[in-house]
Amino acid sequence: MYAVVKTGGKQYKVTKGDVLDVEKLDVEPGKKIDLDVLLLSDDKKTVTDPKALAKASVSAKVIEHFKDKKVIVFKFKRRKGYRRKQGHRQNLTRIEVTKVSEA
Numbered sequence: 001m002y003a004v005v006k007t008g009g010k011q012y013k014v015t016k017g018d019v020l021d022v023e024k025l026d027v028e029p030g031k032k033i034d035l036d037v038l039l040l041s042d043d044k045k046t047v048t049d050p051k052a053l054a055k056a057s058v059s060a061k062v063i064e065h066f067k068d069k070k071v072i073v074f075k076f077k078r079r080k081g082y083r084r085k086q087g088h089r090q091n092l093t094r095i096e097v098t099k100v101s102e103a
Contacts, residue, residue: 018096
């Protein structure tokens with residue numbers, strides 16, 4: 001069974017035991033969280049009805065908070081002498097999906 005969940009403005013396809021890196025959540029490491037379910041499916045049927053999804057749940061455990069690798073943002077306009085270099089490191093949270101259930 002798998003589910004499509006939404007967190008941090010992005011959607012992820014998850015199954016039990018998956019480890020994901022998502023945008024930073026304000027939850028301490030070791031705590032449990034519930035994710036918003038958008039779709040639930042097994043091999044036989046797919047559930048997209050909002051009333052049925054209200055009963056479904058996807059739980060995850062926060063493993064750690066960390067920063068992603070640095071991304072270089074470089075702006076350049078030729079023949080103008082315009083160059084700008086900037087770096088960015090995104091704050092992320094690593095979570096492990098512990099439960100995917102219909103009810």
